[in-house]
Amino acid sequence: MTVDGSGTDGARDSDRDRVRYEQGMAVRREVLGDAHVDRAIARTDEVTADFQDLITRYAWGEIWSRPGLDRRTRSVITLAILATLHHDDELAMHVRAARRNGLDQAEISEVLLQVAIYAGVPAANRAFAIAQRVLREEKDA
Template sequence: MTRPAGEGLSDQERYDQGMTVRREVLSDAHVDRSIANTTEVTGDFQDFITRVAWGDVWSRPGLDRRSRSVAVLSSLIALGHHEELAMHLRAARRNGLTVDEITEVILQSAIYAGVPAANTAFRIASEVFADQP
């Protein structure tokens, strides 16, 4: 996929697009909490992730949101980013993955990321899914 011809989106359009996708994937409640907790130190970062992660990458047409969630879960498990895993497990459910599919992603990660990483991911997933209907 090449860069589109022309000027592309403005920063404001990227931010707006990113905020829409971010809210759809993570939920209004989560995004509202993040925005409410923004400080002078974190303000530029919030703007950056909204424009770039959500407005540019998550908005691309090359993968559907289910596939993006699989990629994110795999990456978070492999890199040990447990503080983000619970949030993205909930997002994966919002993006249409079933608990059984997520279980398969975690099991698959045991082979490539290691059993301890998968063990921790299963613990976090069990906690997240115990709180969801």
């Protein structure tokens, strides 16, 4: 018997995990693009397999799949947090994702201006440089 008394067994949990993984992979591909996800999967080994499973099921299958916020809003939040925490590689990836989710350059700039006020000018300065590089690459492609 589970904590909630439902009697859920391991098989049902496994089915739920599989569904969450499949949903997460679909959302992950839609937001990040097939090329990015394929590269991440190709680099997966025994060291990173559990982590890849975790982020696919929980970040993408649970959080990004929730109905409470649309993907544009989730992108805005993600950009602000990543810029604030100086997670530069993830920020670059999510600038691309934000564009895929419908944000334009002006909206991305607005997010980073907000970061400047609430997280500091150095954080925003670094984030603007990353966004500028990614958006320039997008134009040149």
